[in-house]
Amino acid sequence: MIDQTHDPKRQSWVDSANGHSDFPIQNLPLGVFSVGGEARRIGTAIGDYIVDLKALSGLLPAEVAPALSQPVLNDLFALPVADRRALRQRLSDLLSDARHRAEVEPHLYPAADCRMHLPARIGDYTDFYVGIHHAMAVGKLFRPDNPLLPNYKHVPIGYHGRASSIRESGVPVVRPNGQTKAPDADAPSFGPSQRLDYELELGVFIAGGNALGQPIDIKNAPDHIAGLCLLNDWSARDLQAWEYQPLGPFLAKNFHSTISPWVITAEALAPFRNAQPSRPDGDPEPLPYLNDADDQASGAVTIALEVQILTEAMRAQNLPPQTLSRSSTLAAMYWTIAQLITHHSVGGCNLMAGDLLGTGTLSGPEKAQAGSLLELSDGGKSPVTLANGETRRFLADGDEVILTARAEAEGFVSIGFGQCRAHILPAI
Amino acid sequence: MIDQTHDPKRQSWVDSANGHSDFPIQNLPLGVFSVGGEARRIGTAIGDYIVDLKALSGLLPAEVAPALSQPVLNDLFALPVADRRALRQRLSDLLSDARHRAEVEPHLYPAADCRMHLPARIGDYTDFYVGIHHAMAVGKLFRPDNPLLPNYKHVPIGYHGRASSIRESGVPVVRPNGQTKAPDADAPSFGPSQRLDYELELGVFIAGGNALGQPIDIKNAPDHIAGLCLLNDWSARDLQAWEYQPLGPFLAKNFHSTISPWVITAEALAPFRNAQPSRPDGDPEPLPYLNDADDQASGAVTIALEVQILTEAMRAQNLPPQTLSRSSTLAAMYWTIAQLITHHSVGGCNLMAGDLLGTGTLSGPEKAQAGSLLELSDGGKSPVTLANGETRRFLADGDEVILTARAEAEGFVSIGFGQCRAHILPAI
Numbered sequence: 001m002i003d004q005t006h007d008p009k010r011q012s013w014v015d016s017a018n019g020h021s022d023f024p025i026q027n028l029p030l031g032v033f034s035v036g037g038e039a040r041r042i043g044t045a046i047g048d049y050i051v052d053l054k055a056l057s058g059l060l061p062a063e064v065a066p067a068l069s070q071p072v073l074n075d076l077f078a079l080p081v082a083d084r085r086a087l088r089q090r091l092s093d094l095l096s097d098a099r100h101r102a103e104v105e106p107h108l109y110p111a112a113d114c115r116m117h118l119p120a121r122i123g124d125y126t127d128f129y130v131g132i133h134h135a136m137a138v139g140k141l142f143r144p145d146n147p148l149l150p151n152y153k154h155v156p157i158g159y160h161g162r163a164s165s166i167r168e169s170g171v172p173v174v175r176p177n178g179q180t181k182a183p184d185a186d187a188p189s190f191g192p193s194q195r196l197d198y199e200l201e202l203g204v205f206i207a208g209g210n211a212l213g214q215p216i217d218i219k220n221a222p223d224h225i226a227g228l229c230l231l232n233d234w235s236a237r238d239l240q241a242w243e244y245q246p247l248g249p250f251l252a253k254n255f256h257s258t259i260s261p262w263v264i265t266a267e268a269l270a271p272f273r274n275a276q277p278s279r280p281d282g283d284p285e286p287l288p289y290l291n292d293a294d295d296q297a298s299g300a301v302t303i304a305l306e307v308q309i310l311t312e313a314m315r316a317q318n319l320p321p322q323t324l325s326r327s328s329t330l331a332a333m334y335w336t337i338a339q340l341i342t343h344h345s346v347g348g349c350n351l352m353a354g355d356l357l358g359t360g361t362l363s364g365p366e367k368a369q370a371g372s373l374l375e376l377s378d379g380g381k382s383p384v385t386l387a388n389g390e391t392r393r394f395l396a397d398g399d400e401v402i403l404t405a406r407a408e409a410e411g412f413v414s415i416g417f418g419q420c421r422a423h424i425l426p427a428i
Numbered sequence: 429m430i431d432q433t434h435d436p437k438r439q440s441w442v443d444s445a446n447g448h449s450d451f452p453i454q455n456l457p458l459g460v461f462s463v464g465g466e467a468r469r470i471g472t473a474i475g476d477y478i479v480d481l482k483a484l485s486g487l488l489p490a491e492v493a494p495a496l497s498q499p500v501l502n503d504l505f506a507l508p509v510a511d512r513r514a515l516r517q518r519l520s521d522l523l524s525d526a527r528h529r530a531e532v533e534p535h536l537y538p539a540a541d542c543r544m545h546l547p548a549r550i551g552d553y554t555d556f557y558v559g560i561h562h563a564m565a566v567g568k569l570f571r572p573d574n575p576l577l578p579n580y581k582h583v584p585i586g587y588h589g590r591a592s593s594i595r596e597s598g599v600p601v602v603r604p605n606g607q608t609k610a611p612d613a614d615a616p617s618f619g620p621s622q623r624l625d626y627e628l629e630l631g632v633f634i635a636g637g638n639a640l641g642q643p644i645d646i647k648n649a650p651d652h653i654a655g656l657c658l659l660n661d662w663s664a665r666d667l668q669a670w671e672y673q674p675l676g677p678f679l680a681k682n683f684h685s686t687i688s689p690w691v692i693t694a695e696a697l698a699p700f701r702n703a704q705p706s707r708p709d710g711d712p713e714p715l716p717y718l719n720d721a722d723d724q725a726s727g728a729v730t731i732a733l734e735v736q737i738l739t740e741a742m743r744a745q746n747l748p749p750q751t752l753s754r755s756s757t758l759a760a761m762y763w764t765i766a767q768l769i770t771h772h773s774v775g776g777c778n779l780m781a782g783d784l785l786g787t788g789t790l791s792g793p794e795k796a797q798a799g800s801l802l803e804l805s806d807g808g809k810s811p812v813t814l815a816n817g818e819t820r821r822f823l824a825d826g827d828e829v830i831l832t833a834r835a836e837a838e839g840f841v842s843i844g845f846g847q848c849r850a851h852i853l854p855a856i
Binding site (some may be wrong): 149157243246250 | 551552557567570577579582583585586587588589590591592593595602604605606607609615616617618621637640641642643664667670671672673674675676677678679682683684712715716717771772774775776777778779780783853856
């Protein structure tokens with residue numbers, strides 16, 4: 001539903017929101033922040049500022065006030081869509097109409113003075129595999145003759161990930177130790193991963209969930225999307241190759257995952273929804289439970305994605321981060337978010353408010369759109385050369401990876417996701 | 429550490445605890461119960477009664493009192509081992525010494541009048557695969573030439589499961605719908621699973637956890653075990669066969685898992701620990717991080733396990749449950765619980781108090797020790813005939829599966845786990 005909150009002419013009395021900011025008045029993402037040693041509070045980002053929504057709750061719809069007093073977004077996510085829309089509309093009015101400036105401004109904090117936290121208590125985390133070009137590229141490395149398995153175009157492939165080790169942007173990642181086995185070795189050895197990689201993904205926060213045994217019909221699935229964030233699903237490729245048969249990735253993925261702290265709401269993303277790209281000729285139709293005309297018509301969201309790297313040497317040389325790849329959801333996603341939600345619940349599994357789904361690595365069809373070093377370096381065979389002459393097959397200690405995203409559509413103000421960044425510490 | 433709480437001569441003034449009860453004074457398991465519509469409270473089982481530990485907390489060590497006022501065991505699990513031991517010792521004294529009867533008895537409830545709940549808020553659930561005979565039997569069905577993959581004897585194989593759909597014993601299981609594909613079909617179809625199965629497992633509740641990036645040394649791993657329960661990891665074999673490549677089981681397992689409600693504490697199980705069975709000649713030594721002389725000497729716990737079935741027809745005929753198989757941890761487990769904990773954390777993954785680990789299906793080497801119908805029926809090829817003439821390849825609607833377990837050792841009073849049971853409702 002596109003309404004006046006998306007009006008491209010609407011501006012904020014917070015000046016920094018009106019240029020090319022990630023957080024114009026059309027965005028109004030939700031997050032959890034703290035100032036100094038104070039308690040965590042729910043806020044929204046506007047330009048270079050964060051608005052304290054707990055302090056502001058007297059001016060906000062009464063239905064949302066109790067949820068806004070929590071230190072995580074779970075209760076807010078669990079509210080009916082209409083309540084979350086009412087919050088957005090009221091915030092848009094308060095931050096655009098200068099008559100409200102005097103009562104709102106005391107509750108603004110410079111974002112630079114704030115610390116961001118995990119937006120929700122993540123009960124369960126599921127990682128999907130919707131990037132068909134990533135699945136194809138990785139499949140080629142493991143199974144040259146049979147890169148895409150027969151189930152891929154029928155089943156939105158996913159697996160359960162580890163919720164406890166998800167951290168907000170900025171928390172350093174310790175290189176994991178683990179078992180690896182060289183193809184020609186008799187036995188595995190133990191030590192730091194030598195093939196540490198990032199994965200460019202989007203995260204999806206679940207709004208209201210479903211009861212155990214009660215699947216979510218695809219017609220209702222969009223109401224279960226609270227919003228999106230960036231997700232870096234750090235992966236130890238050498239650990240994965242040795243451990244993943246027959247039950248899937250485990251230690252190769254569970255040592256750390258990083259998300260951007262702002263939840264870009266489903267409401268803010270409404271103008272960027274468009275028709276799902278039609279499947280290539282000859283591809284099977286989804287089974288009826290995954291098929292819905294509305295989802296076909298507006299289930300795809302167009303988001304431009306970018307991966308940058310900043311190495312220790314680049315920092316020493318005062319170089320800026322260097323772009324490794326640019327991709328987009330439209331080029332990458334074989335399944336829509338609604339299809340992921342419906343598939344996840346179709347056997348009866350209950351989703352809960354605040355659960356996180358990962359899309360899987362969002363690589364486009366071209367090499368320059370690859371969402372991981374595994375793909376950029378052809379499985380480590382062809383190192384990537386950086387502008388300063390350094391090369392990378394996989395990540396080195398001190399490397400910082402920075403993911404960004406931006407939703408753009410003709411006739412609308414584009415909105416950003418902020419950053420998802422973290423650097424690698426040596427193994428202990 | 430074996431102390432007076434394990435003294436086989438110790439008896440309780442609660443008479444029903446002194447016969448062949450699952451819950452003699454040597455057990456003292458921890459759980460969460462409620463009476464009528466009242467709030468959930470922490471309790472211990474003694475014979476046919478439950479003791480309200482919140483109400484009793486004035487008589488218990490001061491360090492544990494705040495944790496006992498919670499509606500879940502997480503805070504209690506997170507306390508130092510010494511505090512949990514002190515609680516056990518005090519409870520053992522209070523329930524054995526008749527001088528305390530007058531002050532304790534008002535806080536006893538007949539177990540038959542109570543409802544049991546999930547013992548902890550389970551943050552993350554991980555399922556392992558330590559049953560080597562199960563891995564071999566299942567491997568033979570999928571890969572006749574190569575049943576046990578090369579990593580099995582080096583890596584304690586595990587995968588992340590779904591925490592939100594774990595329920596306590598007694599909650600019915602709805603048969604899941606999902607995609608399946610017959611080997612000769614061109615495309616998958618959608619409908620109720622036709623190969624619904626149980627899996628006989630033990631669950632391990634984590635006590636204190638570890639910080640992200642800080643592995644748990646195997647010498648310290650036993651202190652991170654709060655206790656054990658029974659776990660039925662319901663599995664839809666036909667969904668699993670179609671979906672599990674390349675990322676592992678997903679909808680085939682996440683529709684429901686059932687646990688027994690009483691946590692049999694690590695302290696209660698101390699007398700039943702013994703040397704890990706030596707690996708067959710030619711099997712590799714575990715890598716050093718998984719190797720510890722103490723763990724070798726006392727890391728295995730001997731627990732007898734049993735699976736029973738009660739079908740709708742048997743209920744109509746007033747027949748008792750029929751035993752399908754009997755197994756034991758000692759025959760089944762290739763890895764110790766300490767090895768699972770250390771392996772899980774070795775790359776830096778943080779475990780949290782209240783997390784649940786599943787052992788994997790605990791089948792012994794003989795057919796009569798198989799922990800699933802998949803094994804008992806040779807993958808559905810040879811139906812099992814029940815005493816009343818019914819046959820089962822997989823579970824039918826109305827079937828109830830009952831898991832029980834008992835720890836036994838010469839010179840000690842054996843202790844039981846209570847029941848883990850649930851019946852199958854038709855697909856919706």
